[in-house]
Amino acid sequence: xxxxxxxxxxxxxxxxxxxxxxxxxxxxxxxxxxxxxxxxxxxxxxxxxxxxxxxxxxxxxxxxxxxxxxxxxxxxxxxxxxxxxxxxxxxxxxxxxxxxxxxxxxxxxxxxxxxxxxxxxxxxxxxxxxxxx
Ligand code: HEC
Numbered sequence: 563x564x565x566x567x568x569x570x571x572x573x574x575x576x577x578x579x580x581x582x583x584x585x586x587x588x589x590x591x592x593x594x595x596x597x598x599x600x601x602x603x604x605x606x607x608x609x610x611x612x613x614x615x616x617x618x619x620x621x622x623x624x625x626x627x628x629x630x631x632x633x634x635x636x637x638x639x640x641x642x643x644x645x646x647x648x649x650x651x652x653x654x655x656x657x658x659x660x661x662x663x664x665x666x667x668x669x670x671x672x673x674x675x676x677x678x679x680x681x682x683x684x685x686x687x688x689x690x691x692x693x694x695x
Contacts, residue, residue, distance in 0.1 A: 601675065608676025611669055614661060615677075623677045635682020642674035 595606060612623075615633075619625050623634030633641060647653035649662045649670070662670070 604672045604675040605679050607668075608672035608674070611665075611673050612676055615673070618657070623680050624683050632683045633677045634680035635684070636678060638674045638678040641677055642670055645670045645674065 595603060598606060615623070618627075618630045619633050620630075624632045644653060645658075645662050645665070648655060648658040649665065651659065665673075
């Protein structure tokens with residue numbers, strides 16, 4: 563009967579696992595995301611995270627409710643600064659703080675790129691004055 567040392571088995575398992583992981587990665591079908599510029603990737607990533615925001619800020623960041631500001635088309639730096647301020651507590655709003663408190667800097671960056679890339683209320687959205695009474 564052949565005696566196989568336990569250390570040999572575990573080494574084989576580890577190597578096999580690593581190989582499997584490598585194969586799994588390289589087998590991945592190339593997605594459109596791979597061809598995007600860093601900025602486009604952020605916008606794309608932000609568009610996914612933005613699902614959390616549409617309920618209050620409107621589907622394209624243009625709000626129909628006065629108490630929720632429109633955030634589409636604002637500058638990327640402004641949006642990022644506000645989100646950081648809500649997270650740090652330097653700008654206080656219970657709704658916004660509870661949304662951003664679990665976000666990391668990447669999420670905030672992506673969301674700010676996404677909403678600043680959208681047309682704002684003055685450039686394509688419905689202005690409040692133009693709405694039917
Ligand atoms: C539950 C409702 C709600 C949700 C969901 C929500 N917000 Fe807000 N948001 C608000 C309210 C209310 C304010 C206004 C706060 C204030 O007056 O200080 C606000 C303010 C903001 C502002 C500041 C706008 C300005 O004019 O200064 C930004 C930026 C913002 N939200 C981004 C987001 C993003 C990004 C998301 C999704 C991750 C999100 N919000 C989700 C309610 C919400």
